[in-house]
Amino acid sequence: KLGTFVQAPQPLKIVVDAGNGMAGLDVPALLGRFPVWKFTPMYMEPDGRFPHHIANPLLPSATRELQAMVIKKRADIGVAFDGDADRCGFIDEKGERIPEDLVTALIAGFLIAKEPGATILYDLRSSRIVPETVTRLGGRAIRCRVGHAFIKAQMRQENALFAGELSGHYYYRDMGFTDNGILTMIQMLNLLSLKGTPLSQIVKPLRKYYSSGEINMQVKYKDAIFAALEAKYRDAGKDHLDGLTVEYSDWWLNLRTSNTEPVIRLNLEANDKKTMEGKRTEVLKIIMETDPGVMLKT
Numbered sequence: 318k319l320g321t322f323v324q325a326p327q328p329l330k331i332v333v334d335a336g337n338g339m340a341g342l343d344v345p346a347l348l349g350r351f352p353v354w355k356f357t358p359m360y361m362e363p364d365g366r367f368p369h370h371i372a373n374p375l376l377p378s379a380t381r382e383l384q385a386m387v388i389k390k391r392a393d394i395g396v397a398f399d400g401d402a403d404r405c406g407f408i409d410e411k412g413e414r415i416p417e418d419l420v421t422a423l424i425a426g427f428l429i430a431k432e433p434g435a436t437i438l439y440d441l442r443s444s445r446i447v448p449e450t451v452t453r454l455g456g457r458a459i460r461c462r463v464g465h466a467f468i469k470a471q472m473r474q475e476n477a478l479f480a481g482e483l484s485g486h487y488y489y490r491d492m493g494f495t496d497n498g499i500l501t502m503i504q505m506l507n508l509l510s511l512k513g514t515p516l517s518q519i520v521k522p523l524r525k526y527y528s529s530g531e532i533n534m535q536v537k538y539k540d541a542i543f544a545a546l547e548a549k550y551r552d553a554g555k556d557h558l559d560g561l562t563v564e565y566s567d568w569w570l571n572l573r574t575s576n577t578e579p580v581i582r583l584n585l586e587a588n589d590k591k592t593m594e595g596k597r598t599e600v601l602k603i604i605m606e607t608d609p610g611v612m613l614k615t
Contacts, residue, residue: 319347322491322503326351327510330392332408333502334359334383336372338400343499354506357390359383372399374406374485377414384412393509394516396502404485405498407505409516418443419523421481422450424501427508428479429456438472438480438488441559442531442571442584446523447481462559464576469494483531483584527593529585533614536581538607539574545607546572546600568596580614 331354335341341361348356359382360369370379374397387395387408395408407415418439425437429451436457439447448458461471461480465488468480472494480488487501488494512519536542543561554564560573560581568587575582585600587593605611 319343319497319499319503320350322500322507323351324507325510326353326506327513328353328355329394329506329509330355330357330390331506332357332359332383332386332390332392332395333361334380334386334395334397335361335363335402336374336379336398336400337362337364337367337369338372338398338402339363340398340402340499343402344398344502347499347503357386357392359386367400374399374404375417380406380408380414384408384414388412394505396505398498399485402498403496405487405501406485407516409520411517413517415516415520416444416528417483417485418447418481419520420485420501420505421487422447422523423508423519424481424487424504425451425456425479426454427504427511429454432478435478436475438468438475438477440468440480440482440484441562442483442582443481444523444526444528444586445569446525450523460558463573465496526586526588527590529583529593529597532583532597532601533575533578533580534583534604535579535612535614536604536608537610539581542581542604542607543572545603546570549603568592570596570600578614 333344337360341363348354373379380397383395383397393410397406407420409415421439429435433455437451438459438461440463441460451458461468468488472480478490486496488496550563556562562571570585572581572583585597
């Protein structure tokens with residue numbers, strides 16, 4: 318069925334790193350059906366020991382070999398999968414990683430063109446460029462909580478066409494409101510085929526804001542930290558959809574408790590690099606003064 322989602326394929330050079338996970342069983346056969354796609358495989362043999370690297374496309378260390386191979390092969394795109402192929406990450410033709418929320422914006426725009434007015438969900442850690450892009454292209458953008466259980470339920474409630482999560486999960490109504498990494502790869506290849514433009518140039522307009530990246534911290538006094546930030550930024554726009562979101566015109570933050578690990582996670586974004594770095598330092602100082610035993614997790 319996944320092959321039916323391929324639309325007007327054009328010649329592309331593609332490097333795929335299955336990370337010795339399940340994508341290795343399906344990707345070669347799928348890409349082999351489209352001769353105009355020149356496919357370079359990496360680590361296709363399923364091996365639960367993951368001998369070459371951790372199968373986690375969120376980790377820069379897990380995509381270094383892929384980035385180098387994209388440059389070596391002069392490929393148009395690189396794709397990295399996690400172990401069960403429900404998550405993926407992308408590398409442009411220059412060997413640069415593409416942030417997961419920008420992938421949400423790219424695919425949302427591609428799909429809205431085919432279904433004007435469609436509802437798109439994005440997790441609340443995503444860059445402001447995501448709702449801006451969806452709205453500009455005529456879609457309906459809705460923030461959602463982090464976590465597949467929440468996203469799938471809200472997609473059904475809203476009959477959303479697509480949803481993207483900063484973790485690299487991308488969800489589709491056409492897949493029963495579930496996530497699928499291989500379909501996400503197909504949609505990115507469709508986008509490249511349609512645009513006929515290098516991926517780095519397609520992404521460039523979306524690199525509008527400056528992000529801290531997700532900062533994970535193990536803490537003892539979680540409630541006190543949330544209270545301290547609430548007090549410091551009492552004049553901000555705030556909500557508690559998932560943790561604490563603080564919003565100003567030129568920057569915002571979200572601090573939330575992880576659904577899967579004993580940590581709190583901070584994401585912060587600003588209109589310029591100086592503001593981002595300054596506010597990141599300010600927020601981390603508040604956290605560390607409130608809980609001197611905080612441990613940063615890598």
